[in-house]
Amino acid sequence: MIESGVLIRDTAPRFYAWRMEAQGRAQTGLVAAASLAAYEQGAIKRHESTRPPKVEDRARHIEALGAQTGPLLLIHRPDEEVRRLIAAACAGPPLCRSVQGGTVTHTLWPIDGADEIEALTERFDRIGALYIADGHHRAAAAQTAAQAMGAGTGEAASRLLTVSFPADEVRILGYHRIVRGLNGLTSPRVFLRQIGQTLGCEPAEGPVEPAQPAHFGMYVEGRWYRLAAEGAAPASGAAVDRLDVSLLARLVLGPILGIGDPRLDARIDFVGGGRGVEALAAAVDGGDATVAFSLYPTSVEDLMAVADAGAILPPKTTWFEPKLADGLVSLVLS
Incomplete structure (x- = not known):
């Protein structure tokens, strides 16, 4: 594809500004080849476990192509100078624009001025930690591929293809749960009684998309309910224990539905x-699940x-x- 001109290989170091626009929102980040050593040493922080088969499959893909073609989505703490430098790049003509699935517009601008590259590099050094938002398996696969390909591959093999966005621009949606069966409970009525003994539970007139933490929607036997777990989250202790996904697991999925390890x-x-x-109700009504839970997004x-x-x-x-x-x-490794 490089020989045919479909892909154009850079001849000098450069960053890119990458803007994604969808549903009236935009987020703009910086494309960079980040240090694999920073990932290994914890400066690029992770929050998700990986599954070896998926890592190995992605690593083989990288080795076969000799390139990383799927970037990691990173988050950095907002920095106004970084924002200004990227905005200045976006004021010029874009290098390319692509519409994905008819809903998401991706636009790229090159950042190749020596002063701009140096300034952005210095600002990111000051920002400190970066956080993997999406792409834990890709990061682990890049590490595995680099080890397999060996030191002779070149400096690019010790890099990660990344796009880092300011934390105040990224959008996280709820990640919902559907469950098959009621763990031996004789009827949905018995299940609802147990739910009511643990959480606040009220019927709702339509689909429930929670508007605040510690609140859930539940769909069972053709009807939506509002669940409230206010006061159930520990006031102190581990941050992970205060998340809504942890509350639902601790109060409902484990003790009532008997699900110990969702993995x-x-x-x-x-979902x-x-x-x-609406996809939750469709899963239950279609027989793919017995009960569904909608969750407020993790911040x-x-x-x-x-x-x-x-x-x-x-x-x-x-x-x-x-x-x-x-x-x-793409990040070509040789």
């Missing part, structure tokens, strides 16, 4: 917030607090929207 239990599945809470601040503590989020805690497009920018 291993085949009765539970997850990304991009599909809307970016909570994600960073968990990562700063060196902890791991429960599986399927964050759904980032929109997603980065693969193949728009």
